Amino acid sequence: MSCVLVIDYNMGNVDSMRRALEECGAEVIFGHREEHFEAASHIVLPGVGSFPAGMANLHRLGIPHKIHKYVVSTRVPLLGVCLGMQLLAESGTEGEPTAGLGLISGQVVPLLPRSGERIPHVGWNTVEPKRDTPLLAGLGTGGDCYFVHSFHFLCGSPESVVATTDYCGGFVSVVNCDNIWGTQFHPEKSQIVGMKILRNFLSLN
Numbered sequence: 001m002s003c004v005l006v007i008d009y010n011m012g013n014v015d016s017m018r019r020a021l022e023e024c025g026a027e028v029i030f031g032h033r034e035e036h037f038e039a040a041s042h043i044v045l046p047g048v049g050s051f052p053a054g055m056a057n058l059h060r061l062g063i064p065h066k067i068h069k070y071v072v073s074t075r076v077p078l079l080g081v082c083l084g085m086q087l088l089a090e091s092g093t094e095g096e097p098t099a100g101l102g103l104i105s106g107q108v109v110p111l112l113p114r115s116g117e118r119i120p121h122v123g124w125n126t127v128e129p130k131r132d133t134p135l136l137a138g139l140g141t142g143g144d145c146y147f148v149h150s151f152h153f154l155c156g157s158p159e160s161v162v163a164t165t166d167y168c169g170g171f172v173s174v175v176n177c178d179n180i181w182g183t184q185f186h187p188e189k190s191q192i193v194g195m196k197i198l199r200n201f202l203s204l205n
Helices: 015-023 034-039 051-060 063-073 191-202
Strands: 003-007 027-031 042-045 078-081 106-110 121-129 143-149 151-155 161-165 171-177 180-183
Touching: 003 015, 003 034, 015 027, 015 191, 027 034, 034 063, 042 063, 051 063, 121 171, 143 191, 151 171
Parallel strands: 003 027, 003 042, 042 078, 078 180
Antiparallel strands: 106 151, 121 143, 121 161, 161 171, 171 180
């Protein structure tokens, strides 16, 4: 059984993530202490809210150092979700320029709506894979997932782009670099497609 650490840094309700991971057969722990990272076979960085507040909370709790130690050095698989994906970037522009975790090259910038499109982007849209990856294995040409966001990840390298979504001119909805993954959508709220993605994540090692 996988032991998944869902990092608790006071940025959003994580009950739905816990339930989804448990339904996938994982043991779930919440926290941010060293022993939590040591026990984890997989790590999830969730989050709802602003980029500056998210980074401030991570730094206040000493989490960036632990992420670099266990994810970058020890290579434990990490999945960032929604704000958690955005915090993987080098920087964000929400409110004021803020340095991110710097785990995947790129910057988080506002969505720019086309005619008739609303911001924040809330609801179901198709995630279209751009390359074969184990995270999206079994999804074929893609599937519908649930989004809630006003900013998006502008990747610094095309190799980091795993999937895109056609909204606001198109944005990156899944990113990857080595053992680090991110989904702009909420897999825990994306029903069959989301559960498949979570199971795929738990199979990574």
